[in-house]
Amino acid sequence: MLVSAAGAVVTREELRERIWDRGTFVDYDRAINKAVNRLRQILNDDIERPRFIETVPKRGYRFVASITSRRSRLGCKETNDVGDLLLKARHFWNRRTASDLGRSLDYFRRAIEKQPDCAEAWVGLADTYVMLGHFGLKRPDLVFPAAKAAALRALGLDGAVAEAYTTLGEIHKLYDWNWDAAESAYRRAIATNPDYPLAHHWYAQLLAVQARHEEALAEIEAARQCDPLSIPINTFVAYVWLEARDYQQAIAAAEDALELDSNAPLPHLLLGRAYAKCEDFQSAIGALKTAARLAGVVPLIEANLAYAYARAGRRSEAARILERLRRWRFAPQASAMELALVYLGLGDKDAATAALEDAYRSRALRMAAIADPFYSELADKPRYRELVARLGLPLRI
Numbered sequence: 248m249l250v251s252a253a254g255a256v257v258t259r260e261e262l263r264e265r266i267w268d269r270g271t272f273v274d275y276d277r278a279i280n281k282a283v284n285r286l287r288q289i290l291n292d293d294i295e296r297p298r299f300i301e302t303v304p305k306r307g308y309r310f311v312a313s314i315t316s317r318r319s320r321l322g323c324k325e326t327n328d329v330g331d332l333l334l335k336a337r338h339f340w341n342r343r344t345a346s347d348l349g350r351s352l353d354y355f356r357r358a359i360e361k362q363p364d365c366a367e368a369w370v371g372l373a374d375t376y377v378m379l380g381h382f383g384l385k386r387p388d389l390v391f392p393a394a395k396a397a398a399l400r401a402l403g404l405d406g407a408v409a410e411a412y413t414t415l416g417e418i419h420k421l422y423d424w425n426w427d428a429a430e431s432a433y434r435r436a437i438a439t440n441p442d443y444p445l446a447h448h449w450y451a452q453l454l455a456v457q458a459r460h461e462e463a464l465a466e467i468e469a470a471r472q473c474d475p476l477s478i479p480i481n482t483f484v485a486y487v488w489l490e491a492r493d494y495q496q497a498i499a500a501a502e503d504a505l506e507l508d509s510n511a512p513l514p515h516l517l518l519g520r521a522y523a524k525c526e527d528f529q530s531a532i533g534a535l536k537t538a539a540r541l542a543g544v545v546p547l548i549e550a551n552l553a554y555a556y557a558r559a560g561r562r563s564e565a566a567r568i569l570e571r572l573r574r575w576r577f578a579p580q581a582s583a584m585e586l587a588l589v590y591l592g593l594g595d596k597d598a599a600t601a602a603l604e605d606a607y608r609s610r611a612l613r614m615a616a617i618a619d620p621f622y623s624e625l626a627d628k629p630r631y632r633e634l635v636a637r638l639g640l641p642l643r644i
Contacts, residue, residue: 380421550572
């Protein structure tokens, strides 16, 4: 916004209206202050002698550096309508709730209708399909082929689109379970555009599940350098620490992400998972209930809440969630992994292992998480160890 209005004042009210949709509850003033301060850090800018961002007291901010305009590398017209559609689409995509992902899908489709040769819009459409599958909101066998088709369409429009290679890497990781192909796609994306944050972000997850923790931390930090204010990226720092079994660091990272947006469900989810591994189940339940309230009905969040309820001795509440997940209309594709987590919380390791085997047979998503700190509680079960070996992932305790 500041760059597009270079030389003119962008008021705090304009920032608020453009960035946050109506109905969002957040401390806008604090969030804007933090965002601008972070931008100044990244730009090495001095508030007293600004070279980039000037504060206009009681009004807002002005971008004071000179601007050189260029056509988008992804072939999208520099028009306000297409640009606004893409901006809104990515905003809602980053929020990662069921309703917001639906809105994101709608905005990307509208951008494609206005400009069918916009590779960025096709990549965004692919990313939204991936996320709908990842959270169990749509059947994987429907959304992942659609995601692949959209990513390939983007590459057909521009063969050097780092974003499309990144999405293909995610499909290889989540749906194909082909770790080598996924790594190759992520590396190609990063070589094409080292500043694309999602390539570093999603590559970090692959490294984390392979127990390559130092590399994972380096990649997620690279993602943060590319997009310092991204909620999912800042939250994913907690994911990497969880995979490394450093739960206090995971708690600290999730709390840092919540400072950027206390209404984002993802930081509450990771915070709850970290508390659960610290056996602070009351804190875990509080964080996970908040995540569920903010995100709507998401099987992943429901299952983690049930796990925490069960470990806190509130087995009847865990059982109610288990029954809901069994009735979930996309089972077993979207919820077999979640069922396993609930069974694990209830102490039924045999049922948990059987659910993981069902997940494997049905090509359920998130199988890459099979050796995470929760499922690895099954490490004493030969059938579990066989599954981990079949997937080509390291067995961890």
